[in-house]
Amino acid sequence: MQASLMEIATSYSGALDAGHVAHQSVTVMVFISFLSLFSAFLIYFYAPFWNVRKVPGPPTRFPLGHLHLLAKNGPDVFRAIAKEYGPIFRFHMGRQPLVIVANAELCKEVGIKKFKHIRNRSTPPPTVGSLHQDALFLTQVPLTVRSAGCAHDARDSTWSAMRNTVVPLYQPARLAGLIPTMQSYVDALVDNIAGCPDQDCIPFCQLSLRMAIDIIGKTAFGIEFGLSKNAETDDGDDDDVREFLREYKRSMEFIKMDLSSSLSTILGLFLPCIQTPCKRLLRRVPGTADHKVDENERRMCRRIDAIIAGRRRERAAALQRRRDDDAPLDFIAALLDAMESGGGKQLVTLEDRHVRALAYEHLIAGTKTTAFTLSSVLYLVSCHPRVEETLLREVDGFAPQRAPDAEELQTRFPYLDQVIKEAMRFHLVSPLIARQTSERVEIGGYVLPKGAYVWLAPGVLARDAAQFPDPEEFRPERFAPEAEEERARHPYAHIPFGVGPRACIGHKFALQQVKLAVVQLYRRYVFRHSPAMESPVQFDFDLVLAFRHGVKLRAIRRE
Numbered sequence: 001m002q003a004s005l006m007e008i009a010t011s012y013s014g015a016l017d018a019g020h021v022a023h024q025s026v027t028v029m030v031f032i033s034f035l036s037l038f039s040a041f042l043i044y045f046y047a048p049f050w051n052v053r054k055v056p057g058p059p060t061r062f063p064l065g066h067l068h069l070l071a072k073n074g075p076d077v078f079r080a081i082a083k084e085y086g087p088i089f090r091f092h093m094g095r096q097p098l099v100i101v102a103n104a105e106l107c108k109e110v111g112i113k114k115f116k117h118i119r120n121r122s123t124p125p126p127t128v129g130s131l132h133q134d135a136l137f138l139t140q141v142p143l144t145v146r147s148a149g150c151a152h153d154a155r156d157s158t159w160s161a162m163r164n165t166v167v168p169l170y171q172p173a174r175l176a177g178l179i180p181t182m183q184s185y186v187d188a189l190v191d192n193i194a195g196c197p198d199q200d201c202i203p204f205c206q207l208s209l210r211m212a213i214d215i216i217g218k219t220a221f222g223i224e225f226g227l228s229k230n231a232e233t234d235d236g237d238d239d240d241v242r243e244f245l246r247e248y249k250r251s252m253e254f255i256k257m258d259l260s261s262s263l264s265t266i267l268g269l270f271l272p273c274i275q276t277p278c279k280r281l282l283r284r285v286p287g288t289a290d291h292k293v294d295e296n297e298r299r300m301c302r303r304i305d306a307i308i309a310g311r312r313r314e315r316a317a318a319l320q321r322r323r324d325d326d327a328p329l330d331f332i333a334a335l336l337d338a339m340e341s342g343g344g345k346q347l348v349t350l351e352d353r354h355v356r357a358l359a360y361e362h363l364i365a366g367t368k369t370t371a372f373t374l375s376s377v378l379y380l381v382s383c384h385p386r387v388e389e390t391l392l393r394e395v396d397g398f399a400p401q402r403a404p405d406a407e408e409l410q411t412r413f414p415y416l417d418q419v420i421k422e423a424m425r426f427h428l429v430s431p432l433i434a435r436q437t438s439e440r441v442e443i444g445g446y447v448l449p450k451g452a453y454v455w456l457a458p459g460v461l462a463r464d465a466a467q468f469p470d471p472e473e474f475r476p477e478r479f480a481p482e483a484e485e486e487r488a489r490h491p492y493a494h495i496p497f498g499v500g501p502r503a504c505i506g507h508k509f510a511l512q513q514v515k516l517a518v519v520q521l522y523r524r525y526v527f528r529h530s531p532a533m534e535s536p537v538q539f540d541f542d543l544v545l546a547f548r549h550g551v552k553l554r555a556i557r558r559e
């Protein structure tokens, strides 16, 4: 009995040991799997850093990289880092290191001299797999383009076909034709200021944004959005227009790159490899932000497609293509014309999805940017009486009863040109310009691998005391053609519209609008900061810079 008890005890403890060993080995296996997964994650997370590790930069914080510094200091952080680490440095957006280039010669090297190797923009997480990717901004230029089995120069890519078709639409003759349309919205802006119930607190950013959206509505889509004129529209159903505007506003919110974005966008910052599958999955799940983004985009696509189809019908029926005799063709109609007449010369044929994306791009690229620039001019002139005085002299020296034409805008307002340049230096719409290497390339003494993010920092350049003495002073005269400072300056020290073959296509369009508005506004008013305007002014920095609480002005009638 004793023996059998002993046997039972021994076999029981053996079984216990065996269970213990089995349990231990499961634990070890779990631990090893966890360790391998964690190591794989670390390798994945730090691989992009490893490739550019020789480029100097401040210590990073896992997993944010340097995002906390950006959140705390805004774009000023780049100036501080450049001061400490030199004109080429590393800045980590989560997992992704950016190699930031912060002097004029290096910007020229990246934007022009080495364009062949750095021809594309990196894709911001919110725009992955969206309508944006068919437009100019994010279209990738491949190294060699193959068609019908043979390799062509990359200039024959879709991007070049788009760019070659679109750029002529922004040449002086067409721009001059847009002046009456722009002027009518500028007049509406002035009327809206007059009609503001509180003349001591004009919400100028809002009013100028309405003007800019209306101008793009009319000149790109041929639609009266009615934001600034509150006019009766002849563009079909008012509800349709309102819905279009709502969709546009939502799409602007969705391309924000912060933690309020969709889950797939947030993941894109830390684990880009799963962003696309995650986006595909989530957009099928009602209620998720990805689903809403997708739905919104589909609606916008349908709407823009209907406009394109309408323009095609007008052409096919050989009807009067213009809504009235004086109005120039809107962008979509002009683009269809250009594609038909010049399409044969391009090796790549543009499709409707490109037309749709190019038109939509106008809403994204040409509204907030222009409105911000105009608001910044007014904000700065309002607190610099000497600049205001010189500007008023120039404006008053022009015929008071009529709007300037395109040629007069070019030649009769040299001081206004300087004021706008200085305002764009002071508050840069795009303090950073994104680019990505297409192959291994050396920049500023560092060899960068294919796929590295190389971003230009015009915001740092703009405050470089070597190029702009007393950079914190608002002094438009520094841009006078005869000024010593202007002549001594590096030609690429001031690049608010970018640089090289990928520079902004809309810069003349934007400047024409801003100049028309400033002339008309200062004929009727001078402005001061409203008591409600915060000091110092604060900015939000997302894809472009914005006044956090707007620009609030006191309007004082002249006469």
Ligand code: HEM
Residues within 6 Å of the ligand: 111, 136, 137, 138, 163, 361, 362, 365, 366, 367, 369, 370, 373, 429, 430, 433, 434, 496, 497, 498, 499, 500, 501, 502, 503, 504, 505, 506, 507, 509, 510, 511
């Ligand atoms: C004051 C207003 C504006 C500013 C400050 C501005 C600034 C910029 C900047 C910095 C770039 C990047 C350039 C580069 O990578 O070198 C850019 C590109 C672009 N902008 Fe503008 N922009 C403005 C208005 C407009 C307008 C009104 C339009 C359209 C009508 C427009 C359309 C575009 C497009 C399509 C690109 C991409 C070009 C390409 O990749 O080929 N922009 N803009």
